[in-house]
Amino acid sequence: MENAEKYAKVDRDILAAMEKPGRLYLAGLAVAAALTVIGGILWAYQIRSGLGVAGYTHPVNWAIYITNFVFWVGIAHSGTLISAVLFLFRARYRTSFNRAAEAMTVFALMVAGMFPLIHLGRSWVFYYLIPYPTQRQLWVNFRSPLIWDVFAVGTYFTVSVVFFYVGMLPDFAVARRLKEGIRKKIYTVLSLGWKGTDREWRHYGMLYLFLAAFATPLVASVHSVVSWDFAMSIVPGWHTTLFAPYFVAGAIFSGTAMVITLVIPLRKAMHLHEYITDDHFESIAKILLFTSLIVSYAYIVEFGMASYGENIFEMEAFRYRALGEFRYLTWAMIFCNSLVPLTLFAKRLRRNTAYLLVVSLLVNVGMWLERFVIIVTSLAHDFDPYVWGTYRPTYVEVGISLGSFGLFFMLYLLFVKNLPVLSITEIKEHL
């Protein structure tokens, strides 16, 4: 009898988070929605007036929009790491984060996918990127890293959505049982009539295993492909073999930080301390520390390589990064990404969620700055001194960037109230 009560309690506790929202929630949602709307209006303004309202000038033709694209794609990776990779490693602590992380992946990819369109200026010609049979018999250039992005990010988004949905399938069955009204109908349809028979569970188990196995190589490959947008060029500071693992480690780093940023307030607001414990956060903090060390290694190697050889262009590119116009951003990036996480070697700090929240926010800022520094400084200062330039973002770019954060948090807040925020079934299984 005891077990049945425990299961019912899990159901109730987690579905309770989906009840009527409080004032704080509505205020947060309003702010996020407002930012989204402002971002949308500014984008419409940019489409109407042209890309000139953004800060792009020769030679910096990739700037904040591409920074945001890489940033959001990076954030998405950690979700898949937690849900797919940790599943394959059978890490128990995963169950407290994986639903929130998968949702983060899906929403981050949605936001990321908008930025190549925004960056295009003439967003309506995005269809040039899609390989469809045209009447001119012209196909896309498969040798271009931008097309690789289309395939890689597109695949990643599709697989993530499927994985997210499949993970929630048994939970929809729980939700349809315990909710009323229009929500009950929606959950019933979404649950596909799931009953929980042995046939369903058997196939489900294998499906989940294979989806996790398919999603795992995506964690490494998608951000490698995104990094190759830069590494395939010959621009100094971009053309380096290290970019693929460096970006993947950075992606997991920034994504883990975003998971911490999202889940700490979530736990507090929804009283889920029983399910998301300090032990769980300590494990996640270790992932944060580990990936921070990899990123620091990459910084050291890159600066080392630049000073090593006879490539004066590389040397100048890195001298400019460290001491040029954007030096404060570079130093802030090193502080946030390499130095601050070193404090997580102390166990006491790993278990302090307030401190973890501060560290995760700093890491998010630092990783955004890293993408910005890599992209803008290398473009501003490449081979020929005659074409050296600078870059200042305009209010349009800043507004759209803030709008993207607003969109992400708005989607996330909507998710929190409408979908089970923890994996009910997995928690019951491990009770």
Next chain:
Amino acid sequence: MADRMVFEDRNQFLEALRRLVREGLPGERIRVITPFGVPEAEEILSRGRSNVRFFALVGAASGTATGFAFTILTSLSWPLIVGGKPIVSIPPFIIIAFALTILFGALSTFAGFLLLSRLPSLRGIRSGEEVGNAFVILIEDGGRR
């Protein structure tokens, strides 16, 4: 006439299941409903491994083949030298093939799951009957206790 045994406790459920199988009840007539996957029950009923994995294999293989075929054939269909790279340049095509392998593999595994589990089940959607967190054993087609 279907028989139905409902348990709140997992171990009691497994004991009853073992008993039924020991008594000689054929596995095809036993269906169980559980709130989460119970690997012990699967072993007792010895249903074998799910065939979803064949869908995964076929999907992934077709993804690889499609990826290479698509890129190579379209490059040859209008041969343009871009960036000094060969018309059929395998390194970039590997990336496309890799992405499609995973995409087709994942989608076909999902389709295989839906097919083999007979989902979406309209009866399940419309009937609205729930067993909650209980472990249920159903014996079908005039079974005896």
Next chain:
Amino acid sequence: MTGLLERKGGLTVLIAVAGALMAFVSLTPAPGRGGSLLLAFLFFVAVVEGCIAAAAAGATVNARWVGSVRKELLSVTPLLLLAAFLLLLLIPFVDSYPWAGSPGTWLRKDFFIGRNLAFLLLAYVTARRFAAAPADGEGTKSRAAWYLLVFVTSQSLAAFDLVMSLEYPWISALLGGYFFIEALYGGFAVSAILYLLLHGSPPADRAPESRSDLSDLSILMFGFSLMWAGLFFAQFLTIWYGNLPEEVGFIARRLSASPLRELCVAVLFLLFFIPFPALLSTRAKSNPYVVSAVAVSILSGILVERYVFLAPVVRFSPVALAIDFALLLLLFLAVVYKGSRGISPRG
């Protein structure tokens, strides 16, 4: 010989004799001696450091399989001291590096040897501290972490200094990471072989899909084969796509002519196209024949690859190479044997 090993100090004698032999062989002024020693050195340091790193990595994540092979893996620690000695034997060879004529701040003989030596000795110290700690003790994880930090640096330096600067001014920022991932990959391969030698195959009545330590190791080898392929591809693609003359020369020298071209293809097969499909099915992961074949393939692949890295720019003497390699292999087997007997009950 096992009698010699079981005597106190027997191992030290063996190592000293081997070291003296290698010194004799490599310091004889004949072409190719230094190069052969470099190749043997690179391979064995990678495998030795990789074995300890595999144990350390397993310790930091509480991996289950580590317990079965821990002391054997950690028994190779004394070989790091031998490696430091071999590095000193390589000092005359350093003069043949392309930058030797015009040294700079980073690439100068004393600093070059000094930093590699320092990190080898540091690896020895941290490995000993880690080995001395009990398997699940309080400070074990942090000692393992210290070793791993030193391991990463030591292997990166081996890559950037010993291998990359042979092709000066060619650079590849990934080479350091490539080397330490390969070392770890080799470490898991050795762990698998050790596991099979010491514990045999899992019992036959075990359900084919259940986890065992052997299948855990196979999963690691499988995953690392993918990771290796990813790193290889990242390096290759960047160089191929950029098509910069100063970068492409490295690949061109190794792909343009036989036998190096065939050896490059062989490396791809040994390190990825054999391990990956072989370990794909769950049943194969517990099959001792498949796993041992894959492990041997991986170790051979690493050796052939080191050869391919060095071949266009270094002269080898087959005799010296064979002697160095044989002595180091013998020592490796000896320490592992001694390690496996050391704490087990008499009899």
